[in-house]
Amino acid sequence: MATLRDEKPMATLMIQGTTSDAGKSTLVTGLGRILKRRGVAVAPFKPQNMALNSAVTADGGEIGRAQALQAIACGVPATTDMNPVLLKPTTDQGAQIIIHGKAITNMQAQAYHDYKRTAFAAVIASFDRLTAAYECVLVEGAGSPAEINLRQNDIANMGFAEAVDCPVILVADIDRGGVFAHLVGTLELLSETEQRRVVGFVINRFRGDIALLQSGLDWLEQRTGKPVLGVLPYLPEFYLDAEDGVGLEQASTDASGNKAVLNVVIPMLPRISNHTDFDPLRLHPNVNLQFIRPGGKIPPADVIILPGSKSVIADLTWLRDQGWEHEIFRHLRYGGKVIGICGGYQMLGQTIADPHGIEGPTQKADGLAILDIATTLEPEKQLKQCEGTLQLTDEPPVQVKGYEIHAGITTLPTAGKRPVKITSTQRAQHPEDIAESEDGLISKDNQVFGTYLHGIFDQPDALQAILNWCGLQPETRVDINTLREQSIDRLADSMEQHLDMGKILQMLGMSKSCLRPLPSSRAKKPSPKGWG
Structure with missing residues (x-):
């Protein structure tokens, strides 16, 4: 495959969120599929994950399920390097520590806080192997970078981004409410160097008339000096594997509207x-x-x-x-x-x-x-x-x-x-x-x-x-694997339409001219008026 970056350093982009479940996993999944379509050898990476949903990898280890899903989106086998540190809670204050896919011990939260310096070496080793094997690595943060009590020895968010010197996109979920406070407040709680590292915002799960949001978007860009890279619409009846939390909206009905049998x-x-x-x-x-x-x-x-x-x-x-x-x-x-x-x-x-x-x-x-x-x-x-x-x-x-x-x-x-x-x-x-x-x-x-x-x-x-x-x-037959693929493609189509992919490619050091053209069936459609 021809080089896409004119011998420039490896392309890395990190997605961080204002809260848990803001859309980090989703954004990495969709971007992974978009880049795969364009012929980019791309891999997902999450330095540290805390989840009880896990998957067994091609190299025989254990990683968070979100990274296994992202590997599917990128079209590559899931490996333990994609999630080098996995924490599986055993109590409210303790967790099993999994490094490079293998359980090594159980620790209480305070002990792990001190252990993070050691865990960070595993994170960097995995990241280095991925950067040697792929043209692009999409990194997912954990929780929020603005958790003041967790910033010391951080390996999951800005601590990692600063160490490897990669740009960060900050995503927030507007469906929760208070999206501007989430974005501005998170940015304000970062250090000056970390603030400069944030290259733009993405707003996730928007419903309604985008014209009513435009004044807020203009204010946000003027207030922070950073671009809004896109507003992603809420996708109804959308399925992707959950990273951890259990959705409770479980009841279903058959096609005729009768109660399930x-x-x-x-x-x-x-x-x-x-x-x-x-x-x-x-x-x-x-x-x-x-x-x-x-x-x-x-x-x-x-x-x-x-x-x-x-x-x-x-x-x-x-x-x-x-x-x-x-x-x-x-x-x-x-x-x-x-x-x-x-x-x-x-x-x-x-x-x-x-x-x-x-x-x-x-x-x-x-x-x-x-x-x-x-x-x-x-x-x-x-x-x-x-x-x-x-x-x-x-x-x-x-x-x-x-x-x-x-x-x-x-x-x-x-x-x-x-x-x-x-x-x-x-x-x-x-x-x-x-x-x-x-x-x-x-x-x-x-x-x-x-x-x-x-x-x-x-x-x-x-x-x-x-x-x-x-x-x-x-x-009726349900094929979860086909449904997953359809959902990833639907997500990528939506992101193609509503994100400024030109700016995002620039952040990765890529240009549209050096990428493989999209298949005609996936060509970007005109955006509805006001979405941009």
């Missing part, structure tokens, strides 16, 4: 992990999926799903305190189905032992004793990408693909139906190990199914097979 409920565990497993169910027109908040009433359901958990024993205790154990057994007596994924699978067993104190002081707990399995938590985390087949009924097996992230080693009885046959694995500890194996268990009465496999609902045939096992025979 399969009711699924999931307890929102305090340390719920990888809740994006259930996006294919949430988006299915014949499924009504509800996450139940702490203290919330547990509604009647056809299916109860116990999700993954970062702290299985503590979350099992919470589950009991909330009354779920009684409701699960009542649900089973009335013929309902139960599914356990990863930590939820462990909860369905006889016992969960933690002899090494990996999750906390409790060393052993009784499970729900629904499945005849027992789990012991071990220091070495299991990280695998898996492919194989799923067979829940007498129907022929279907293809399934997913990944495992868990500390538990689960022993099973000699008898019992193992529904998942793994034919290909990619493991962090032993990448050469591709031996066939089995996963999961179905109860003798065929009402309970447990598995370690995250992403088991993502393949359309597997999703259909699971819904059939639950008693639903839907005509």
Whole structure:
């Protein structure tokens, strides 16, 4: 590929936000797809992420799910260098520390604050490898750069930008309200050198008549001396994998407007992990999926799903305190189905032992004793990408693909139906190990199914097979992978239309003349009057 930067230094652009969930991940995702379309070898990067949603990478490690999504947008394999520091909260004041995809220890917040100097070396090492491999790196900040209490030893926002000397775009979510206060206030709380590093603003999720916003945009540019690079419209019915927070607007209806025919409920565990497993169910027109908040009433359901958990024993205790154990057994007596994924699978067993104190002081707990399995938590985390087949009924097996992230080693009885046959694995500890194996268990009465496999609902045939096992025979097929690609393209199309890409390319040291032309089907359409 011809050079795009006339032998200039590597192109790096960082996206920071005025708040969490301002649109940083979204902006990096969309820009990644825009540059990919133009023939740029581009990669995402987030120095430090705090999230319980994670993914297994091509090189057998663990990173935040947002960076895995951004890698898809950029058209490149996800690697651990794209998120060198991942923090997975275990309590309100502690987290598991993952460096270069491997869990190294648990730390309290104050101890990690001191450890950040060490973590920063891992960040720079990963960044250097990406800059050597790609023409452009799009960097995502974390939270807000204006958190005064976190500025010392910062490695996630301006501390990183200053160290590598890259420009910063500041994004704010107007849907929250107070967008001008967010932008101006954030800028005012930065140092003079950091303020100069901010090269422009993006306003996200705007609804309504842009003409009514124009006077505010003019004031913002005059007040700060920095350009507004675009106002991105709110995109209804838009899907991208969530970085961490659980969306609670879950109920769906079928195409005729009738209530969904399969009711699924999931307890929102305090340390719920990888809740994006259930996006294919949430988006299915014949499924009504509800996450139940702490203290919330547990509604009647056809299916109860116990999700993954970062702290299985503590979350099992919470589950009991909330009354779920009684409701699960009542649900089973009335013929309902139960599914356990990863930590939820462990909860369905006889016992969960933690002899090494990996999750906390409790060393052993009784499970729900629904499945005849027992789990012991071990220091070495299991990280695998898996492919194989799923067979829940007498129907022929279907293809399934997913990944495992868990500390538990689960022993099973000699008898019992193992529904998942793994034919290909990619493991962090032993990448050469591709031996066939089995996963999961179905109860003798065929009402309970447990598995370690995250992403088991993502393949359309597997999703259909699971819904059939639950008693639903839907005509509609949901393909989450196709929907994800369509959503990324829709986002990129919107950003092409509403961002000043000429200025953004200049920030990257690129010019339109040196980029591959867009396909005619993706050519930029004229902007509606007033959007610019």
